Amino acid sequence: MIQSEINRCVENCNHHVLFRGFIPSRLLFVGDSDSDSPPQPRLVSRGEVMASLNWASSSATSAGDVLRYAALSYCWGPPADAQRQCKTERQSLAAHSTNGVNAPSMSAVVRDAVVVVRQLGLRYLWVDCLCIVQDDERDWRDEAALMGLVYSNAFVTIVSLASDTCLKGFLAPWAAMSQIWRTVRVPVENSTLTEGSEGDICFQYSYEFLRDWERSAWSKRGWTFQETKLSTRLVYFGPSRIHFCCDSWLYTSGRSTRGTFERSIIDLAVDKETADPASELLNFWRWALVPQYSTKRFTVARDKLPAIGGIAKLVGDITGFGYAAGLWTPHLHVDLAWHSPPQPVHLSLESLIQSLRPSDEDFIAPSWSWARFPTTECAWFWIGNLAGKNVVAEVKGLRAEVDLIETVSSNPYGQIRGGVVRMEARTLDILQGESCSQRPYSAVGQNLFFADWDVEGGGEEEGKCADNDVELALIGSYTATFERAQETEERRYYGLMIYSAGSPGRYFRVGIFDVPEESEYGVEFKSAEWREIELL
Numbered sequence: 001m002i003q004s005e006i007n008r009c010v011e012n013c014n015h016h017v018l019f020r021g022f023i024p025s026r027l028l029f030v031g032d033s034d035s036d037s038p039p040q041p042r043l044v045s046r047g048e049v050m051a052s053l054n055w056a057s058s059s060a061t062s063a064g065d066v067l068r069y070a071a072l073s074y075c076w077g078p079p080a081d082a083q084r085q086c087k088t089e090r091q092s093l094a095a096h097s098t099n100g101v102n103a104p105s106m107s108a109v110v111r112d113a114v115v116v117v118r119q120l121g122l123r124y125l126w127v128d129c130l131c132i133v134q135d136d137e138r139d140w141r142d143e144a145a146l147m148g149l150v151y152s153n154a155f156v157t158i159v160s161l162a163s164d165t166c167l168k169g170f171l172a173p174w175a176a177m178s179q180i181w182r183t184v185r186v187p188v189e190n191s192t193l194t195e196g197s198e199g200d201i202c203f204q205y206s207y208e209f210l211r212d213w214e215r216s217a218w219s220k221r222g223w224t225f226q227e228t229k230l231s232t233r234l235v236y237f238g239p240s241r242i243h244f245c246c247d248s249w250l251y252t253s254g255r256s257t258r259g260t261f262e263r264s265i266i267d268l269a270v271d272k273e274t275a276d277p278a279s280e281l282l283n284f285w286r287w288a289l290v291p292q293y294s295t296k297r298f299t300v301a302r303d304k305l306p307a308i309g310g311i312a313k314l315v316g317d318i319t320g321f322g323y324a325a326g327l328w329t330p331h332l333h334v335d336l337a338w339h340s341p342p343q344p345v346h347l348s349l350e351s352l353i354q355s356l357r358p359s360d361e362d363f364i365a366p367s368w369s370w371a372r373f374p375t376t377e378c379a380w381f382w383i384g385n386l387a388g389k390n391v392v393a394e395v396k397g398l399r400a401e402v403d404l405i406e407t408v409s410s411n412p413y414g415q416i417r418g419g420v421v422r423m424e425a426r427t428l429d430i431l432q433g434e435s436c437s438q439r440p441y442s443a444v445g446q447n448l449f450f451a452d453w454d455v456e457g458g459g460e461e462e463g464k465c466a467d468n469d470v471e472l473a474l475i476g477s478y479t480a481t482f483e484r485a486q487e488t489e490e491r492r493y494y495g496l497m498i499y500s501a502g503s504p505g506r507y508f509r510v511g512i513f514d515v516p517e518e519s520e521y522g523v524e525f526k527s528a529e530w531r532e533i534e535l536l
């Protein structure tokens with residue numbers, strides 16, 4: 001089934017390929033498909049692969065066409081399992097390259113992937129635990145920067161939906177098949193059967209693609225997100241079925257019809273019919289990618305920015321936009337105004353501020369980046385009202401600088417050491433007793449405040465976001481149209497709620513606000529003094 005779907009895709013679809021000719025730095029060579037006894041899988045370098053392709057006599061384009069490799073997307077699982085997984089480390093790199101990696105020592109999920117790769121007639125597999133030297137920080141960072149290319153150029157990406165840990169395979173023995181059937185004893189009445197007779201009626205669960213997807217531990221993990229968003233051809237091994245998915249269709253084994261799922265970001269970005277790729281990508285980033293990605297879980301919290309770096313690099317390359325900690329620098333005046341819905345766990349203003357002063361080791365992202373929250377959904381939902389509605393920046397000299405980590409090529413899309421947003425802005429104190437909204441929406445004539453901390457759990461301060469130390473920094477204005485009894489247009493001011501970071505002019509972002517120009521705040525902003533502000 002997989003082979004025929006892949007063949008169908010290769011023959012019929014003309015999926016976009018970026019950087020044809022890209023070969024990962026290392027690949028696992030799993031043997032020739034025509035050999036009866038495949039050799040032990042062995043780690044090969046890009047150089048070796050190129051030599052085997054007679055690189056010297058062929059062009060880069062044909063090499064890319066020739067080299068078909070599969071990439072694996074899976075969960076490492078709990079730390080104890082991840083620890084036991086067979087990995088390439090500095091001391092095993094040479095052995096993995098010369099003697100190979102023997103099957104029994106491989107983790108079950110990689111072993112199963114090797115079986116699939118061979119059955120598909122492919123010779124190479126890319127899998128992070130073996131193709132990246134795991135205890136070499138520099139190698140890890142450099143390879144993480146290439147991850148987007150690795151997945152977007154893979155001939156097929158194998159997704160292990162069925163296993164929540166690397167120690168569990170996804171092929172044999174299809175144990176979870178039993179979950180599809182549930183037997184329920186139902187008394188039969190008023191039917192053509194004799195009254196009182198009983199029979200077994202089996203209800204089949206509708207285990208379709210989305211159900212396999214949503215129930216998987218895999219779909220909740222951070223790293224797997226871009227692995228699939230960037231892949232153009234995927235085979236999902238779910239607990240109940242195998243699903244093939246490409247930009248054109250989705251096919252679930254055993255079904256007679258084909259559906260569609262979602263287009264890959266590459267397809268969206270380079271589709272000739274996309275009139276304005278830059279704004280399409282920017283919208284996609286704000287409306288689809290970040291809201292989904294910001295809820296994903298990480299074993300290592302610092303991976304939050306690197307694990308979406310492949311997509312960010314792609315967006316940056318296509319649009320030419322600068323990038324800083326998850327925000328696009330030409331649009332900082334909008335991107336800074338992300339919003340997080342109420343915290344699922346109680347987080348007081350004090351603990352929020354505490355969490356914004358991290359030590360060097362646990363620095364994830366600056367306070368102005370949505371990436372700073374561990375697993376909280378962040379989005380620009382409220383700003384939907386202002387998309388294309390005369391958004392005007394109300395700040396001067398707005399710019400972001402991030403402190404990159406030096407590697408072979410310092411990667412703006414990877415992990416960072418710190419970051420600061422500088423601007424000249426007008427600020428005001430927030431009025432005592434001001435209420436914070438829990439749901440972001442614009443309402444005509446209303447002052448709206450969306451705090452990053454849990455205003456409902458604040459005891460006496462319940463529902464109030466007023467605090468002597470919270471200030472407002474005006475960032476922009478827009479015209480909103482409200483359709484109620486009659487259409488109303490209103491000019492509104494929006495900006496950040498900020499809190500002193502301890503030294504003059506330095507602040508943390510702790511929320512956003514959105515007020516009518518005609519409000520008390522709006523009037524006061526007009527005469528407020530301009531101040532230099534640094535957001536940490």
Ligand SMILES: [Zn+2]
Nearest residue numbers: 009013246248
């Ligand atoms: Zn296709």
